[in-house]
Amino acid sequence: ALFCRHRRRTSCMPAWVIDQYGPNGVLRFTDEIPVPAINFASEVMIKVCAASLNPLDISMRGGYGAKLLKLRRDPMSVMDSDSEFPLILGRDVSGVVVDCGSGVTHFAPGDEVWAAVPPWKQGSLAEFVTLTEYEVSHKPKLLSHTEAASIPYVAATALSALVNAGGLCRDNCSNKRVLITGGSGGVGTFSIQLLKAWGAHVTVTCSHNAEGLVRGLGADEVVDYMAGDVAAQLDMMEKFDVILDNVGGETEQWALSLLKPWSGAKYVTLVTPFLLNTDSMGLLDGIVRSGFTLHNKAIQNIISNGVFYRWGFYAPDGPALDEISKLVDAGKILPVVEAQFPFTQVPQAFQKLEQGHARGKTVVRVADEDEDLPQAEENVDDGYREAAEPEQARETLKPH
Numbered sequence: 001a002l003f004c005r006h007r008r009r010t011s012c013m014p015a016w017v018i019d020q021y022g023p024n025g026v027l028r029f030t031d032e033i034p035v036p037a038i039n040f041a042s043e044v045m046i047k048v049c050a051a052s053l054n055p056l057d058i059s060m061r062g063g064y065g066a067k068l069l070k071l072r073r074d075p076m077s078v079m080d081s082d083s084e085f086p087l088i089l090g091r092d093v094s095g096v097v098v099d100c101g102s103g104v105t106h107f108a109p110g111d112e113v114w115a116a117v118p119p120w121k122q123g124s125l126a127e128f129v130t131l132t133e134y135e136v137s138h139k140p141k142l143l144s145h146t147e148a149a150s151i152p153y154v155a156a157t158a159l160s161a162l163v164n165a166g167g168l169c170r171d172n173c174s175n176k177r178v179l180i181t182g183g184s185g186g187v188g189t190f191s192i193q194l195l196k197a198w199g200a201h202v203t204v205t206c207s208h209n210a211e212g213l214v215r216g217l218g219a220d221e222v223v224d225y226m227a228g229d230v231a232a233q234l235d236m237m238e239k240f241d242v243i244l245d246n247v248g249g250e251t252e253q254w255a256l257s258l259l260k261p262w263s264g265a266k267y268v269t270l271v272t273p274f275l276l277n278t279d280s281m282g283l284l285d286g287i288v289r290s291g292f293t294l295h296n297k298a299i300q301n302i303i304s305n306g307v308f309y310r311w312g313f314y315a316p317d318g319p320a321l322d323e324i325s326k327l328v329d330a331g332k333i334l335p336v337v338e339a340q341f342p343f344t345q346v347p348q349a350f351q352k353l354e355q356g357h358a359r360g361k362t363v364v365r366v367a368d369e370d371e372d373l374p375q376a377e378e379n380v381d382d383g384y385r386e387a388a389e390p391e392q393a394r395e396t397l398k399p400h
Contacts, residue, residue: 015126017086021063041103049145090123137321161312182246184210262306336360
């Protein structure tokens with residue numbers, strides 16, 4: 001065992017990397033990336049079984065947030081021009097712990113785990129990834145690695161937006177009305193299930209052909225954004241306590257008026273200009289401009305109609321995933337996997353994601369769940385089979 005650990009630390013591993021920012025063509029496969037060493041007592045090394053892609057991966061491939069993320073990786077990089085390449089993308093991981101730092105207390109080699117990889121760390125499109133134990137959680141027992149890899153990033157994003165920015169929790173949702181714009185993607189499909197598990201009333205905007213999916217996940221009301229004026233349709237409904245905006249753009253212009261005035265209602269958008277500002281203006285000017293923009297919008301909305309305007313950010317959190325794991329094993333939250341790709345077809349997986357109109361997550365099977373792992377598990381069926389009736393849709397999405 002000691003020999004195996006030493007070999008892992010000193011050998012190389014296969015990975016998909018980028019050596020520059022750009023379109024899909026910058027993705028490169030290599031088997032010469034050094035295995036990430038355990039440098040701190042709190043770190044664990046994970047053999048990656050499955051990863052999944054998120055819109056953030058496409059953005060990061062193109063250089064989104066490059067300046068701020070480079071500074072976060074290495075605070076001294078502001079003084080030099082050291083390259084962040086080769087860079088490994090992939091924010092979701094489900095796999096098996098193979099080694100632990102001396103201070104790790106919650107995990108041991110052989111544990112099946114899942115995690116959301118912080119964007120300033122090397123990602124999961126590789127054989128191994130190293131994270132701190134505080135970023136890792138034990139994988140739900142009911143899910144295969146392929147299914148589990150579809151959840152951590154969207155769970156971390158949704159929890160940050162709904163709890164930290166939106167003020168929602170398990171104990172205060174029973175009388176809350178929540179609107180989710182763009183509800184058929186990864187964050188949307190997870191948020192629907194979480195909010196329904198907490199007892200909220202959930203309204204979703206999506207295209208007509210995703211209605212079966214979101215209703216199957218528990219959405220109470222669904223508005224087709226392609227069928228006429230979506231703002232007018234929503235304006236006919238009772239006002240909302242919280243809006244989670246996954247769309248951005250012009251949505252803010254009409255969605256804010258849908259909130260209950262002077263009652264502590266909150267508008268939380270996940271589409272913010274923060275990293276775009278730091279990329280285009282530099283770190284200091286970008287941060288100042290972002291703060292100015294957020295401050296002005298927040299003040300304007302609290303004065304005009306008494307609603308809170310907030311930005312939501314992705315925040316990796318292992319202990320929060322522990323709670324999600326319990327909900328998954330209780331059957332309250334199901335994985336929504338739209339498509340799967342083998343590790344050899346990562347560029348094709350990116351192409352699929354770039355087509356938009358997501359119906360759940362795109363997963364990459366990095367390693368077969370075979371004799372190298374503690375136990376083999378079945379994979380979910382390739383592709384999402386849309387169902388016409390809610391009950392049928394929920395049956396389709398049940399873990400194997």
